[in-house]
Amino acid sequence: MLNALQVFTTVVVGLMVGVEFSVAFVINRILNALPEDSGQLGRAHGGRMLGAVMPVWYIGSLVLVAVWAVSGWRHDGTGLVITAGALLILSVVMSLLLLVPINNRSKTWTPENRPEDWKEQSNRWDRYHYVRVAVIIAAFALLVTALA
Numbered sequence: 709m710l711n712a713l714q715v716f717t718t719v720v721v722g723l724m725v726g727v728e729f730s731v732a733f734v735i736n737r738i739l740n741a742l743p744e745d746s747g748q749l750g751r752a753h754g755g756r757m758l759g760a761v762m763p764v765w766y767i768g769s770l771v772l773v774a775v776w777a778v779s780g781w782r783h784d785g786t787g788l789v790i791t792a793g794a795l796l797i798l799s800v801v802m803s804l805l806l807l808v809p810i811n812n813r814s815k816t817w818t819p820e821n822r823p824e825d826w827k828e829q830s831n832r833w834d835r836y837h838y839v840r841v842a843v844i845i846a847a848f849a850l851l852v853t854a855l856a
Contacts, residue, residue: 710776710779710780710783713772713775713776713779714776714780714854714855715855716772717769717772717773717775717776717851718848718851718852718855720765720768720769720772721769721772721773721792721796721844721847721848721851722848722852724762724765724766724769724844725841725844725845725848727758727762727765728762728837728840728841728844729841729845731754731758731837732834732837732838732841735754736751736834739751739754745819748817748819748822748826748830749818749819751814751830752814752815752816752817752818753815755811755814755815756815759808759811759812759815762803763803766796766799766800766803767800769796770793770796770797770800773789773792773793773796773847773851774793776789777789777790777793784854785853785854785855786854788850788851788853788854789850789851789854791847791850792846792847792848792850792851792854793847795843795844795846795847795850796844796847798843799840799843799844799847802836802839802840802843803840806836807833807836807837807840810829810830810832810833810836811833813829814826814829814830814833
């Protein structure tokens, strides 16, 4: 049963990393290359859609890692799992303090109501997101190592 939990947790966190990596290095670059206001409208839609899904995914991943750490307490790799959990906590804190406030504003923007500094705010979100992606990649790598 523990083995199934370990594999399931690793897959869930890995998929989350894939989505966030894709947002950072593929989707946002595509949206930024679109003409006129299309990119900003696409980012606002993405902020609404992923803003609804990702909190559940982040917290769910953290819960799975915590269950793994408790269930596998006496097994090899528990320290790696606990460290991965700490990194996921960091990613949640980063999200709440840095990314969510910007996302909550930007998901309502249209070409008619966006602030003058909307590009700067979007770029700031991107920079914070790059750091968050690095943090969750490190957490995923630790989980894979603990699984191996």
